[in-house]
Amino acid sequence: MVDKKNFSFKILSQDKKSLARAGIIHTRSGKIETPYLVPVATRGFIISLTPKDYKKLKIQALLANTYHLHFMPPGDEEIKKAGGLHKTMQFSKPIFTDSGGFQALSLGIGRQRNMRKLGFFPKDREISQEENNESFAEMTPEGIMFTSTYNKEKRFISPKKSMEIQSNLNSDIIMAFDQCNCAGDTKKETLEAMNRSHLWEIESLTHHNKSQALYGIIHGGAFPDLRKKSTRFIKSKDFEGIAVGGSLGKTKSDMYSLLSIIMQDLHEDKRPRHMLGIGWVDDIFECVSLGMDTFDCVEMTRIARHRSVYISPESGGSKINHFKTRVNQTNFSTSKKIDKLCKCPTCKKFNRKQFYELYLKDRRLFNHYATMHNIFFMATLMECIRKSIKQGKFQQLKKKWLKD
Numbered sequence: 001m002v003d004k005k006n007f008s009f010k011i012l013s014q015d016k017k018s019l020a021r022a023g024i025i026h027t028r029s030g031k032i033e034t035p036y037l038v039p040v041a042t043r044g045f046i047i048s049l050t051p052k053d054y055k056k057l058k059i060q061a062l063l064a065n066t067y068h069l070h071f072m073p074p075g076d077e078e079i080k081k082a083g084g085l086h087k088t089m090q091f092s093k094p095i096f097t098d099s100g101g102f103q104a105l106s107l108g109i110g111r112q113r114n115m116r117k118l119g120f121f122p123k124d125r126e127i128s129q130e131e132n133n134e135s136f137a138e139m140t141p142e143g144i145m146f147t148s149t150y151n152k153e154k155r156f157i158s159p160k161k162s163m164e165i166q167s168n169l170n171s172d173i174i175m176a177f178d179q180c181n182c183a184g185d186t187k188k189e190t191l192e193a194m195n196r197s198h199l200w201e202i203e204s205l206t207h208h209n210k211s212q213a214l215y216g217i218i219h220g221g222a223f224p225d226l227r228k229k230s231t232r233f234i235k236s237k238d239f240e241g242i243a244v245g246g247s248l249g250k251t252k253s254d255m256y257s258l259l260s261i262i263m264q265d266l267h268e269d270k271r272p273r274h275m276l277g278i279g280w281v282d283d284i285f286e287c288v289s290l291g292m293d294t295f296d297c298v299e300m301t302r303i304a305r306h307r308s309v310y311i312s313p314e315s316g317g318s319k320i321n322h323f324k325t326r327v328n329q330t331n332f333s334t335s336k337k338i339d340k341l342c343k344c345p346t347c348k349k350f351n352r353k354q355f356y357e358l359y360l361k362d363r364r365l366f367n368h369y370a371t372m373h374n375i376f377f378m379a380t381l382m383e384c385i386r387k388s389i390k391q392g393k394f395q396q397l398k399k400k401w402l403k404d
């Protein structure tokens, strides 16, 4: 286990009607108040922002991507020479890194089957049986042979290598190396991937830099019995935290029911829990209710670049529109506020009409301000969730947002 001075977790309050809890993760780079949604800085930066902007957005931690930082120049060894990721990212607060295992899906089998996203699929989306796309990741029992998407160079990543890369990056919270399964995988395929992940995760435990906090990842895809088995396995090992990864079925309700099954075995465990790749507003409320502490998701930055901004229920946000609105002539023609409650730098500077004009005039600047709003909006929502749990008002807040 990691020394307590480098990593610890304290639960401060527990909701009486659900598993929702508020706590603090202490890392060697500072604290993270939970629940918290970690913005993703895939290649070591958030697209459209500068490190100076981070300070204005209540950012407590960032998540960077091991695959990209290893393959993309200058590479993790150069990052180490430069003093680690905190230095190169100009970010002194806690940094999470994933293990690179997810890219076996997004660049390998998921790419071939045209299924690049984890979690659920929209109901109307059928799984493509055409396996025509090029694969950049080949699985072997010992690890993954990647073909770099940057220069086509082949490099093998084993659990030990993933730990070495993450050690070079010197992030605070690291993920065990795993094999992500696809939502369309059969039970046999999912079981094989789970067993392999378990072996790799144990290997990760042996080889990881002991000053970094290592999270184990629960797998088992959409199969309740496999999820149960994986939960018991990961729970019994000396990881500092526990993450939930892989496919969680095809619908949101599949995801919530699988998480409930996981929590039957995990609800008394005192370690922090991270939900990989999930971050929509309704999912956050439901998964916090089911006892999750941290999340990461590219959604808030991605939708900003696709002209969508988050809005609260006071401004018409709902489960139906996913709490977002498109910046277009119809929605942004008046001098109304972008969001009635938001106090971010964007909302202070522009009304709706001005923001749409900015979109027409300067796309780069628009992306910048839309990203600022979305990150600040979600940070504020997480702050409200934490506060509501501490004040015994989480259920009211959830009802106000989700109206169920």
Ligand SMILES: [Zn+2]
Residues within 6 Å of the ligand: 338, 339, 342, 343, 344, 345, 346, 347, 348, 373, 374, 376, 377
């Ligand atoms: Zn705003």
